Amino acid sequence: MQKEHILSKNQKIIFDLIDKFGGPMKAYSILFNVQKKGIKAPLQVYRALDKLVEIGKIHKIESRNAFIACQNSSCQVSKATAFSICESCENVSEISNSKLSKYLSNFSDNSGMKYSKYNLEFFGLCKKCKSK
Amino acid sequence: MQKEHILSKNQKIIFDLIDKFGGPMKAYSILFNVQKKGIKAPLQVYRALDKLVEIGKIHKIESRNAFIACQNSSCQVSKATAFSICESCENVSEISNSKLSKYLSNFSDNSGMKYSKYNLEFFGLCKKCKSK
DNA sequence: CTTATAAATGTTATATTATTACATACTGTT
DNA sequence: AACAGTATGTAATAATATAACATTTATAAG
Numbered sequence: 001m002q003k004e005h006i007l008s009k010n011q012k013i014i015f016d017l018i019d020k021f022g023g024p025m026k027a028y029s030i031l032f033n034v035q036k037k038g039i040k041a042p043l044q045v046y047r048a049l050d051k052l053v054e055i056g057k058i059h060k061i062e063s064r065n066a067f068i069a070c071q072n073s074s075c076q077v078s079k080a081t082a083f084s085i086c087e088s089c090e091n092v093s094e095i096s097n098s099k100l101s102k103y104l105s106n107f108s109d110n111s112g113m114k115y116s117k118y119n120l121e122f123f124g125l126c127k128k129c130k131s132k
Numbered sequence: 133m134q135k136e137h138i139l140s141k142n143q144k145i146i147f148d149l150i151d152k153f154g155g156p157m158k159a160y161s162i163l164f165n166v167q168k169k170g171i172k173a174p175l176q177v178y179r180a181l182d183k184l185v186e187i188g189k190i191h192k193i194e195s196r197n198a199f200i201a202c203q204n205s206s207c208q209v210s211k212a213t214a215f216s217i218c219e220s221c222e223n224v225s226e227i228s229n230s231k232l233s234k235y236l237s238n239f240s241d242n243s244g245m246k247y248s249k250y251n252l253e254f255f256g257l258c259k260k261c262k263s264k
Numbered sequence: 265c266t267t268a269t270a271a272a273t274g275t276t277a278t279a280t281t282a283t284t285a286c287a288t289a290c291t292g293t294t
Numbered sequence: 295a296a297c298a299g300t301a302t303g304t305a306a307t308a309a310t311a312t313a314a315c316a317t318t319t320a321t322a323a324g
Contacts, residue, residue, distance in 0.1 A: 008271080008272055008273085008319090008320090009272085009273085010272075010273075011272090026309085026310085027309090027310065027311080028309070028310075040274080040275080041274075041275065041276085042310085042311070042312090043273095043274085043275085043276095043311085043312075043313090044273070044274075044275095046310090046311065046312075047272075047273080048272095051271095051272090062194035062195045062253075063194045063251065065281095065309085065310065065311095084243060084245050084247070086245070093243070095241065095243075097241055100239065103235060104252075107232065107254070109216075109227065109229055111216060111225070111227075111258075111259070112258065112259030112262075113216045113218070113254070113256050113257070113258050113259065114256045114257050114262055115216070115254045115255070115256040116255060116256045116257070117254070117255040117256065118252060118253065118254045118255065119195065119252070119253050119255075120236075120250060120251070120252045120253075121194075121250065121251050121252075122239070122245070122247045122249070122250045123247070123248060123249040123250065123251075124245050124246045124247040124248045124249065125245070125246050125248070126243075126244065126245050127243070127244030127245065130244075130246055140290095140300080140301055140302085141301085141302085142301075142302075143301090158280085158281085159280090159281065159282080160280070160281075172303080172304080173303070173304065173305085174281080174282070174283090175282085175283075175284090175302095175303085175304085175305095176302070176303075176304095178281090178282065178283080179301080179302080180301095183300095183301090197280085197281065197282095197310095
């Protein structure tokens with residue numbers, strides 16, 4: 001059972017754009033694309049992005065400074081994320097692998113750290129780029 | 133057996149600083165700290181950082197835009213990295229766990245991607261911050 | 265319904281992080 | 295000595311992100 005977050009005006013505009021685009025988008029590219037909808041300033045974009053990340057509707061691809069819509073409908077909070085990134089075509093997709101997420105969510109070591117969140121990025125070549 | 137990389141002048145100045153500091157350092161903080169040694173421009177810092185990352189002497193903490201000296205002497209290339217990050221005190225340390233690294237290095241799924249590299253960041257509270 | 269509070273918005277300016285472009289110098293071969 | 299590869303120096307600028315402040319809208323409590 002997942003809590004429905006009602007998005008505000010700006011949040012909805014920005015989420016819809018990212019979701020429709022389907023891949024990772026950069027903040028200023030988002031800004032450019034929503035200027036016709038009245039969102040004029042970077043901060044308006046970043047505020048919406050922050051909120052959308054917080055509620056798990058999008059994720060930040062840290063190594064690319066880009067944002068992608070969550071591809072995993074059950075993911076209400078961004079506390080366990082894994083992505084595969086093609087270093088040739090920059091295609092990104094979210095990995096939904098229950099064994100992997102279980103393994104990482106349960107990971108602990110003798111450092112005394114209490115882990116509550118992780119983000120994993122795999123890099124390589126996608127199917128298409130491999131065969132070129 | 134690990135290949136010895138002979139560092140150039142700027143690379144050595146910057147590596148020594150990061151290594152001595154012991155924690156993650158940001159590029160412009162590095163710049164500030166090496167200006168007395170004659171390194172005046174951001175690009176000089178970024179070039180050295182790029183090279184040091186490439187040869188595995190330092191790693192980039194993507195979620196923090198910061199650089200930390202490799203704490204794992206056997207790590208000549210940054211192709212399999214894992215870090216624990218305290219969200220309260222921002223302490224970062226490199227995780228050296230052979231089961232974890234084996235698990236992730238061997239990870240594959242049915243996406244057709246050939247993975248050659250990964251970076252994992254765990255977030256939570258360190259021992260000290262937990263008990264506050 | 266009205267008061268209080270939290271969340272979201274709008275706007276300007278600015279801080280922080282990173283790269284482009286071009287010229288020069290050093291290092292190790294053949 | 296000539297060449298190739300790597301590193302350096304310098305100036306300008308691009309790209310990413312936040313601070314500060316004023317205002318408005320939504321939500322909940324009395």
